[in-house]
Amino acid sequence: MGILDFLKSRPKNTATIAKERLRIIVAQERSSRNTPDYLPMLRTELLAVIRKYVHVDLDAINIQVERDGEHEVLELSVALPEHKTDTTA
Amino acid sequence: MTETIVVTSGKGGVGKTTTSASLATGLAAQGKKVAVIDFDVGLRNLDLIMGCERRVVYDFVNVIHQEATLKQALIRDKRHENLFVLAASQTRDKDALTQEGVQRVLEELGKEGFDYIVCDSPAGIEKGASLAMYFADRALVVVNPEVSSVRDSDRILGLLASKTRKGESGQGGVPAHLLLTRYNPVRVESGQMLGIKDVEEVLGLPVIGVIPEHESVLMASNQGVPVILDEGSLAGQAYVDAIARLLGESRPMRFIDAPKKGLFKRMFGS
Numbered sequence: 560m561g562i563l564d565f566l567k568s569r570p571k572n573t574a575t576i577a578k579e580r581l582r583i584i585v586a587q588e589r590s591s592r593n594t595p596d597y598l599p600m601l602r603t604e605l606l607a608v609i610r611k612y613v614h615v616d617l618d619a620i621n622i623q624v625e626r627d628g629e630h631e632v633l634e635l636s637v638a639l640p641e642h643k644t645d646t647t648a
Numbered sequence: 649m650t651e652t653i654v655v656t657s658g659k660g661g662v663g664k665t666t667t668s669a670s671l672a673t674g675l676a677a678q679g680k681k682v683a684v685i686d687f688d689v690g691l692r693n694l695d696l697i698m699g700c701e702r703r704v705v706y707d708f709v710n711v712i713h714q715e716a717t718l719k720q721a722l723i724r725d726k727r728h729e730n731l732f733v734l735a736a737s738q739t740r741d742k743d744a745l746t747q748e749g750v751q752r753v754l755e756e757l758g759k760e761g762f763d764y765i766v767c768d769s770p771a772g773i774e775k776g777a778s779l780a781m782y783f784a785d786r787a788l789v790v791v792n793p794e795v796s797s798v799r800d801s802d803r804i805l806g807l808l809a810s811k812t813r814k815g816e817s818g819q820g821g822v823p824a825h826l827l828l829t830r831y832n833p834v835r836v837e838s839g840q841m842l843g844i845k846d847v848e849e850v851l852g853l854p855v856i857g858v859i860p861e862h863e864s865v866l867m868a869s870n871q872g873v874p875v876i877l878d879e880g881s882l883a884g885q886a887y888v889d890a891i892a893r894l895l896g897e898s899r900p901m902r903f904i905d906a907p908k909k910g911l912f913k914r915m916f917g918s
């Protein structure tokens with residue numbers, strides 16, 4: 560067995576892929592952990608309303624609850640599509 | 649003072665019952681008075697791993713519903729007179745557990761002078777699992793070096809921090825330790841399995857023990873003898889170390905490196 564075959568025959572390092580994927584999903588889940596239960600519903604309903612006017616994808620809406628000292632602030636941002644807005648409805 | 653330790657994981661089949669049996673037995677072997685409770689109502693298994701399945705007359709649910717006294721339901725271990733098993737019910741479902749009932753049993757064990765109560769949690773995040781962790785002073789989160797297990801343990805860490813007595817009363821939640829089980833150093837070294845550092849980095853917690861994947865665990869369960877009592881077993885020895893660390897001792901990790909192979913062997917077959 561040549562050195563090239565030896566290198567090729569080594570199994571792919573899938574553990575690093577696993578770790579990278581976990582790092583992302585765990586961070587994402589932690590950030591949504593202590594947010595109110597109604598956020599997903601709110602997001603879907605907002606999307607329905609927004610879609611009456613502009614066509615956006617679900618992931619274009621970003622809702623977050625931020626702590627600001629004593630207050631909790633609901634932050635909402637919608638990324639509009641780059642091309643001309645198409646007014647359906 | 650009684651310390652209640654929950655053994656939990658989220659994901660099923662990762663080694664909670666194996667760990668609970670060895671943890672309880674290891675603590676008892678050090679002279680502590682220990683009770684180990686099976687919270688897996690409907691899927692009782694701890695009795696088999698502890699080797700007392702034929703001596704179960706009354707169970708945890710019977711005590712909660714006051715159909716039996718705690719004394720009647722506690723099964724004394726054959727090997728350690730200061731170790732007791734409280735079996736889960738096989739016939740009821742998880743809803744047979746109530747928070748008040750669980751609290752009453754734990755308090756009664758405290759009055760009986762138990763040093764440790766080990767709660768073997770069922771998989772999942774439903775009633776059995778949430779009650780097993782609710783009153784805990786500490787948690788041992790059992791995790792396998794594998795994506796779904798790691799993600800589920802993070803979910804459990806979140807619940808330990810918030811949905812427990814210590815979490816709700818503003819004490820910062822139940823302090824948790826990670827126990828990495830079914831670890832295969834050869835597969836870690838070849839990049840096929842997450843390593844200790846990987847799991848620690850993703851979850852942001854140090855690992856308190858590493859239990860290697862080993863056939864002795866299956867052999868121990870076949871015989872109803874907790875693997876910690878098998879002195880020749882690497883997994884058993886790793887449990888001894890993990891318990892010592894849990895009690896505050898510092899010990900180096902063992903059995904975490906693959907046996908060394910020469911380059912020649914690696915190139916020309918094993």
Ligand SMILES: Nc1ncnc2c1ncn2[C@@H]1O[C@H](COP(=O)(O)OP(=O)(O)OP(=O)(O)O)[C@@H](O)[C@H]1O
Pocket residue numbers: 657659660661662663664665666667688769770771829830831859860861862863865866869883
């Ligand atoms: N270190 C190990 N090496 C080899 N096999 C193991 C090891 N730990 C556990 N096992 C095996 O894995 C299986 C599941 O173990 P166990 O019943 O302890 O898991 P569990 O988390 O309690 O499962 P459940 O979620 O169903 O309650 C058993 O067959 C057990 O023998």
Ligand SMILES: [Mg+2]
Pocket residue numbers: 664665666688693769770
């Ligand atoms: Mg189990």
